[in-house]
Amino acid sequence: MPGDARTGRLRLVPLSDEHLEYEVELDAGHEVVRYLGDGRARSREDVERRHQHRLAAARRVVGLGFWVGFVDGQFVGWWILEPPERADQGPVDGQAELGYRLLRRYWRKGLASEGACELVRHGFEDLGLTRIFAETMRVDAASRATMTAVGLQHVRTSTPTGTSPSQAVTSVRSDTRSRASSDCPAGVSEPCPATQLLPHRPSGEGPLRCAGPGGRDDRVMSEPPERWSEATVYPDMWSDPDADPRNSEGVSPDGERATLQDYLGNYRLTLQMKCDGLDAQQLARRSVPPSAMSLLGLLRHLAEGERDWRNWISHGDPEPKLYGEGDAAFEGADADQAVVDAARSDLVSEQSRTDDALAEHMDLGERLGEKGFAVRELWVHRIEEYARHCGHADLLRECIDGRVGQ
Numbered sequence: 001m002p003g004d005a006r007t008g009r010l011r012l013v014p015l016s017d018e019h020l021e022y023e024v025e026l027d028a029g030h031e032v033v034r035y036l037g038d039g040r041a042r043s044r045e046d047v048e049r050r051h052q053h054r055l056a057a058a059r060r061v062v063g064l065g066f067w068v069g070f071v072d073g074q075f076v077g078w079w080i081l082e083p084p085e086r087a088d089q090g091p092v093d094g095q096a097e098l099g100y101r102l103l104r105r106y107w108r109k110g111l112a113s114e115g116a117c118e119l120v121r122h123g124f125e126d127l128g129l130t131r132i133f134a135e136t137m138r139v140d141a142a143s144r145a146t147m148t149a150v151g152l153q154h155v156r157t158s159t160p161t162g163t164s165p166s167q168a169v170t171s172v173r174s175d176t177r178s179r180a181s182s183d184c185p186a187g188v189s190e191p192c193p194a195t196q197l198l199p200h201r202p203s204g205e206g207p208l209r210c211a212g213p214g215g216r217d218d219r220v221m222s223e224p225p226e227r228w229s230e231a232t233v234y235p236d237m238w239s240d241p242d243a244d245p246r247n248s249e250g251v252s253p254d255g256e257r258a259t260l261q262d263y264l265g266n267y268r269l270t271l272q273m274k275c276d277g278l279d280a281q282q283l284a285r286r287s288v289p290p291s292a293m294s295l296l297g298l299l300r301h302l303a304e305g306e307r308d309w310r311n312w313i314s315h316g317d318p319e320p321k322l323y324g325e326g327d328a329a330f331e332g333a334d335a336d337q338a339v340v341d342a343a344r345s346d347l348v349s350e351q352s353r354t355d356d357a358l359a360e361h362m363d364l365g366e367r368l369g370e371k372g373f374a375v376r377e378l379w380v381h382r383i384e385e386y387a388r389h390c391g392h393a394d395l396l397r398e399c400i401d402g403r404v405g406q
Helices: 017-027 044-060 111-126 141-149 256-275 295-312 337-359 375-401
Strands: 011-014 065-071 074-082 095-102 131-137 154-158 167-173
Touching: 017 044, 017 074, 044 065, 065 111, 074 111, 095 111, 095 141, 111 131, 111 141, 131 141, 141 154, 141 375, 256 295, 256 375, 295 337, 295 375, 337 375
Parallel strands: 095 131
Antiparallel strands: 011 065, 065 074, 074 095, 131 167, 154 167
């Protein structure tokens, strides 16, 4: 049986009979199981049968099995690192299948990848596995993004007989020096070549690059992740209209100032959306070398920018830099959750303070500060600055997990 595990937010506990009711709740949600089997919510009898199968699977190989996840004592979902089997051989040594299933209210919070990353670490570092794989439906973009986020690379998309839509199979090996063919475990229709698990590759080898101060992880994938979008109505968008906070019904804003506010607000939201669902390591990743830019660096840079803009229109001594001179906002964007939390807080605070300062000057033609900047000029400059960096965020995010969209 596996042991307890902890991550930054999750407490992972080995599955036991006391967790059955959580499994019943989880599998009763249609949205949770829509890409599993026939996509229908499971009956209690079915869940009880699967529960016994999961307990039996956990006993087959020491250290593998199912973990139930909690955040602040609240059930979130479960994660698996399950030994695959071949019908004629039993468990396959050195291999395991990764999986996860979360209650809908905990989606898009980075918890699936947080738990999965811990199991991948456990599998390779604690158990000495040589291969970890996962599979999902091709249309399940969110699950595929989670696989990419924890270092798995897409290997093959295939259509098993009688299955629709086709399954996307993702497989990895711990052997970082070569790519080799490997038979797929039972349940996968065809053999699929294995690929590297990048987070466990020693720095400096092959196509990866590890640089930067403070131990920051600047590793870059040798092959780009497969591009995907969560949107289905307009595939070039970030999400569907009913899930996009930038969409608003009715007529366009009335007047110049309201139009400027609307554009700025939407670009701010776009930047936030490009950062959603990523952990600290992903946000800090410099994924477009040789640039030092990262999504986390952009959050810090724009917080610094908001403070600078206030200094433009103020009299007296300027407020000090938030992070330091030059490129300090980018250079100090380390893969640490405390740094991420501070950057998000700083950006919201600085945005609010600049908004409040400009709210006192309703005349767009008014000139402020020692250099006489027009209020209109500052509004337009803020919009173009956010728009420019949203373009950078497009490229950074696509390199991280393949997600695209405006």
